[in-house]
Amino acid sequence: MKDKDRQEKIQENLKKWREGPFAKFQQRGWNEAFTSYREPVKEIYTPLDYSDDEYLEKAGFPGQYPFVRGVYPTMYRGRPWTMRQYAGFASAEESNRRYRYLLEQGQTGLSVAFDLPTQIGLDSDHPLADGEVGKVGVPIDSLADMEILFDQIPLDKVSTSMTINSPAAVLLAMYIALAEKQGVSADKLKGTIQNDILKEYFARGTYIFPPGPSLRLITDIFAYCSRELPNWNTISISGYHIREAGANAVQELAFTLADGIAYVKAALQAGLKVDEFAPRLSFFFNAQMNLLEEVAKFRAARRLWAKIMEEKFGAENPKSKMLRFHTQTAGASLTAQQAQNNIVRVTIQALAAVLGGTQSLHTNSYDEAWALPSEESVRIALRTQQIIASESGSTSTVDPLGGSYYVESLTDDIEKRVEEYLEKIEEMGGMVKAIEKGYVQREIQKSAYEMQKRVERQEDIVVGVNKYAQEEPSPTDLLEVDPQMEKEQIKKLKNTRAKRDEKEAQKALEQLKKTAQEDENLMPAIIDAVKAYATLGEICDVLRSIYGEYQAPTF
């Protein structure tokens, strides 16, 4: 009764305010404002938009269902997020040097970028690899390259994230084999493989096999790791690339969670129990420029996933319901013009990730609209995280924006809209079907095109591009990958093939072929093959011969 009176009073006063002082000032100037998903933003948010009546059910406390306020009770007061810069280029030697530099500078986890041939399961001497070796990441043809990549880096001391999808099983096998050589048992290994094939079909492009066998590879990894690598994140279900491809915040969440649902379903179908594999599922999101909306997005993601796991899949282990995530600042928001402004953009985006409760973070370097980052620019990017962690005070309390009328109202709104998308995708027969129909691609494409048009009409402002532009000299000191590297990598690869016990390599590949034709878990056969120095391309060719290759439709 008292509450009702209070609500009515607020309503009454808001109306008076709106018609009085607000209306008067509005005549002096008033700009439209929208969310990234094009909903108008109100002039002010009040207890009418968010009341804490259902606080315990909808928010609760950090480390408790539904985890809106954070997945761990102490969050950054316990320890800061993992600072993890994605890096890799030219060769295993060069990349190893960059990793050791980053660790010396206080980075706390590694993140391996592979070149495109590696990501598509091609050896460096494959005709399609021509011109691509070592360009966007490190080329890994065999265990021999992996040995160089992690030289003097003890695998029981670091956690390593590997951005690898279609051939994730092969790279994970190499990591396990390398650990064994270092005398580190598999159960000590900590890290993540991206292993998220579905978004490759519609947002990132490094697919090899069709969806069916790809999902089998993924669930084989889930099953193997639940027994042998209990500390390994078996997948990083990624919205990052979906957002980069042009999706808005709601679409980013909706399509990522829909992918997550598809993986859980596939694993259940393969006979796994939900609480066996779900605690090791992890996520990866984008941090874009709209600070408060992004915070709401991360909070909504946690509540949505917790509900999905509990209500849809009957998970009981609280860890199965925790959405743990990595964040990367938005590459597509970086400008080539006045590139140093990107340092400021990255700071705002990184702050969104931290206020949103991320578990690990990559901050982009300011020169990335031109080339791969230089050592100087990557240091500034890392320092940005360190400044937020040590100087900004934003880590002092858990979920500091919880209870903000605006942020809470946005959290609810995003949640509701994501649920609508999820229902629609479910009606289409799930995410694989929605991708095959081109629905997801079209939604993203539409959103990307509209965004571009708004920038061109100056409805959306990009400083230095469509406003405050100025003449400037072109940047120098960009990182360049020596084209000579490709030839050297091919030489190394040929050398590995010549030096290995050929019979053993062929035998292992034969065994893999047999396993692939049956139902057995593929991981042991892949591990044997990498140990025999069978190459990534050879292993993937065996799988291609059984599973075929995905042919992407164009929309």
Add this chain to the structure above:
Amino acid sequence: MGENKIRVLIAKPGLDGHDRGAKVVAQALRDAGMEVIYTGLRRTPDQIVSAAVQEDVQVIGLSSLSGAHNHLFKKVAELLQEKGHEDILLIGGGIIPEKDRKQLEDVGFDRIFSPGTSTEDIVSYIKEKVNG
């Protein structure tokens, strides 16, 4: 007045999967009344040149964000010259440093567009070059 539509091939050479820009440009050219064929991902320079010839296009637009532009773009330009199709307007875009842009313009590219270019600028550039 009965003017034929400008025919454009938008192509992704190499293994790069970033196709947001390519698709946005394709859509913008379509909206400007051009006939646009988009190749999809992972095309070799050979496939791109054959498609261009087969589809009888007046313009080829290449997109690359993977750092392989020097190698792959150059190959497309060479193949076009080899086959006597220098008349096709050859343009490109992506993550391409200034220095490389100039080099590519030296080996046969009419124009490499930098990040932040508006689609309107691309449309008017093509119209001016093709229709004169």
